Amino acid sequence: MTPFLRSLPGTTALVLDSPHSGTDYPDDFAYACALPILRRAEDTHVEKLYDFAHGLGAGWVEAFFPRSYLDANRDTTEIDVSLFDESWPDAVSTDTKVMSKVRLGKGLIWRTTDDGEAIYARKLGVAEVQARIARCWEPYHAAVAQAIDSAHQRHGYSIHLNCHSMPAIASSHATEFPGEAHADFVVGNRDGSTSSEPLARLVCQHLQGLGYSVAYNHPYKGVELVRRYGEPLQQRHSIQLEVNRKLYMDEQTLAMHEGAVPLKASLQSLVQMLLATDPRTL
Structure with missing residues (x-):
């Protein structure tokens, strides 16, 4: 097993992954900006919010590396060439929507x-970024793909929940909607392209029924991990779920507060609902 992730096999059709909750900062990242600043980029404590899931039979994949070091929810072509002290030799995306995040400083390697x-006081070398891809991105995506393939082979369908957290108020360089106050949850399936609409609506309705405010495909539609593995016509359903950090933590100290307990109970309710749902019947 790679030291950069945890992958726990499941027995059900459900797979969860947390690509942004990693807190193990590699030695070759020590020259970046101050650690307290970088830590605010994490989906802090998301792995704790879902620590019950594997016990219920869901597959679980979790990144240990921080997203500011390498963002596993980006494609390897989402490269900011201005980061390098030499020419980047591999493919670079030409998709204007994809590259809008790169322009914000949020590509595969954050600027x-x-x-x-x-983040950096110097230019990066091509070899060091290629090494990050080999050590972190490739094993992480291989683990998610394997977990989803196994779930689909067992049951004839798979449900993939891509787990994230978001600040209460959008930061200036986080999205294209700086300053926006976020709902309690944002459910994203890239406008219906990565899961069936009935399944995504069921997730929204379940959370609303628990008393939460829920936004659908705004401001987060889902990015690479749902785009790459969601094929609803093949009964492979991928949904990105963002939870508002104010519900469970102090965003300044990063400490969990008492709200984490009822939130975790609500997430367990959602997971149990998904375990009992066959999207082919919706």
Whole structure:
């Protein structure tokens, strides 16, 4: 097993992954900007919010590396060429929507924090970024793909929940909607392209029934992990779920507060609902 992730096999059709909750900062990242600033980029404590899931039979994949070091929810072509001291030799995306995140400093390798602060005081070498891809991105995606393939082979369908958290208020360089107050949850399936609409609506309705405010495909539609593995016509359903950090933690100290307990109970209710749902019947 790679030291950069945890992958726990499931027995059900459900797979969860947390690509952004990693807190193991590699030695070759020590020259970046101050650690307290980088830590605000994490989907802090998301792995704790779902620590019950594997016990219920869901597959679980979790990144240990921080998203500011390498963002597993980006494609390897989402490269900011301005980061390098030499020409990047591999493919670079030409998709204008995809590259809008790169321009914000949020490509595969982040250039800036959510508040626009530069992460690096020097240019990067091609070899060091290629090494990050080989050590982190490739094993992570292989683990998610294998977990989903296994779930689909067992049951004839799979449901993939891509687990994230978001700040209460959008930062200046985090999305294209800076300053927007977020709902309690954002459910994303890239406008119906990565899961069936009935399944995504069921997730929204379940959370609303628990008393939460829920937004659908705004401002987060889902990115690479649902795009790459969601094929609803093949009964492979991928949904990105963002939970508002104010529900469970202090965003300044990063400490969990008492709200984490009822939130975790609600997430367990959602997971149990998905375990009992066959999307082919919706």
